[in-house]
Amino acid sequence: MKSESVLSEWSALLALQRATHATLQVLAAELVDLDLTASEINALANLADGRGRTVSELGAAVGTRPTTLTSVLDRLERRGHITRGTRPGDRRAVLIELTSSGQLAATMIRQAIADLEHRALDGLPDDAIAHLRAALQALTEVPS
Amino acid sequence: MKSESVLSEWSALLALQRATHATLQVLAAELVDLDLTASEINALANLADGRGRTVSELGAAVGTRPTTLTSVLDRLERRGHITRGTRPGDRRAVLIELTSSGQLAATMIRQAIADLEHRALDGLPDDAIAHLRAALQALTEVPS
DNA sequence: GGCAGATAGTACTAAATCGTATAATCCGAA
DNA sequence: TTCGGATTATACGATTTAGTACTATCTGCC
Numbered sequence: 001m002k003s004e005s006v007l008s009e010w011s012a013l014l015a016l017q018r019a020t021h022a023t024l025q026v027l028a029a030e031l032v033d034l035d036l037t038a039s040e041i042n043a044l045a046n047l048a049d050g051r052g053r054t055v056s057e058l059g060a061a062v063g064t065r066p067t068t069l070t071s072v073l074d075r076l077e078r079r080g081h082i083t084r085g086t087r088p089g090d091r092r093a094v095l096i097e098l099t100s101s102g103q104l105a106a107t108m109i110r111q112a113i114a115d116l117e118h119r120a121l122d123g124l125p126d127d128a129i130a131h132l133r134a135a136l137q138a139l140t141e142v143p144s
Numbered sequence: 145m146k147s148e149s150v151l152s153e154w155s156a157l158l159a160l161q162r163a164t165h166a167t168l169q170v171l172a173a174e175l176v177d178l179d180l181t182a183s184e185i186n187a188l189a190n191l192a193d194g195r196g197r198t199v200s201e202l203g204a205a206v207g208t209r210p211t212t213l214t215s216v217l218d219r220l221e222r223r224g225h226i227t228r229g230t231r232p233g234d235r236r237a238v239l240i241e242l243t244s245s246g247q248l249a250a251t252m253i254r255q256a257i258a259d260l261e262h263r264a265l266d267g268l269p270d271d272a273i274a275h276l277r278a279a280l281q282a283l284t285e286v287p288s
Numbered sequence: 289g290g291c292a293g294a295t296a297g298t299a300c301t302a303a304a305t306c307g308t309a310t311a312a313t314c315c316g317a318a
Numbered sequence: 319t320t321c322g323g324a325t326t327a328t329a330c331g332a333t334t335t336a337g338t339a340c341t342a343t344c345t346g347c348c
Contacts, residue, residue, distance in 0.1 A: 011189070012277070013189075013257050014205075014257070015277065015281070016163060016280060017164055017168075017206065018205065019280040021208070022207060022284045023157055023160065023286060024161075026286055029288060037303085037304070038304095055326075056327085061158075063164070064306090065305080066326080066328085067307070067308090072304090092325065093313095093325095116286060117155065121279060121282055121283070124278060129156070131269070131272040131279075132276055136163040137163075138264045139167050139264045141166075142167060143263060144170045144173060144174070183334075198296080208336090209335080210296080210298085211336060211337070214298055215334075215335075218298095219334095234295095235344085236296040236344065237296060238297065238298095
């Protein structure tokens with residue numbers, strides 16, 4: 001027979017969690033000067049392109065619940081990193097946009113992320129990144 | 145010039161976080177009958193092979209701090225899923241081992257994880273999994 | 289043998305996160 | 319137009335997670 005016991009096999013999910021925690025840890029340590037939590041870093045990183053987003057859109061991008069995001073955004077707003085506006089055409093939706101200080105922080109975050117990815121992934125074969133991307137995409141959209 | 149603005153590039157780290165949250169969500173929903181939190185599921189999954197581990201070893205495997213793990217293990221111990229013993233030769237270290245009910249839960253968890261990975265990754269090219277594994281390994285061990 | 293520094297784990301306290309319930313707004317059908 | 323259900327975001331309370339300080343134990347060196 002070909003397959004081993006399920007218990008001794010490598011698991012993509014467990015490796016995923018290890019990698020997420022490890023990288024988040026390193027990133028937070030490098031950005032300690034910004035005095036932001038992991039969720040705040042994540043939110044700003046996703047807003048870094050300057051496009052405004054609603055709370056729902058941002059929640060889907062960062063992977064946190066809307067209820068959690070409310071607290072995170074409260075803190076970022078209090079610090080002057082983001083503003084809460086309304087989206088034209090839908091008065092329910094709240095449009096999150098970066099202030100100039102938020103844009104600055106977001107740019108530093110993206111730079112730190114890019115550096116970290118560079119350090120970690122530079123030695124891998126050419127198509128490894130493409131495969132990583134495809135696999136993460138597939139996992140993110142796994143049918144329940 | 146070859147490289148685009150850093151802000152418009154795909155980020156492995158952000159994709160990693162999305163994938164982690166999404167898969168964890170689906171997994172927790174499928175295992176709702178076990179009434180366990182994400183950390184507890186993660187801890188049990190890492191213990192599923194039946195080998196005992198110290199708190200430090202388990203912490204490294206699941207990616208949570210020892211202080212967090214103490215609470216998680218408190219809950220698992222209270223429920224009778226694990227026991228805390230001592231490791232022969234080092235009276236500081238605490239050896240975490242599964243009880244039979246813990247072993248049962250861990251097996252169900254591993255099965256659910258294997259199913260989920262199967263659903264998500266089955267359509268990918270052959271070497272995608274190997275590349276995923278290598279990339280996650282590299283990210284986990286990124287030099288700070 | 290005995291001391292100094294390092295390591296393992298936990299209590300305590302503070303912070304972040306999530307789930308439930310709620311108000312406002314939108315959309316489609318009659 | 320107007321009503322009912324769906325969607326958007328938030329407040330509040332409860333749980334989970336993390337940081338700091340501490341005790342117990344080990345390891346190497348004298």
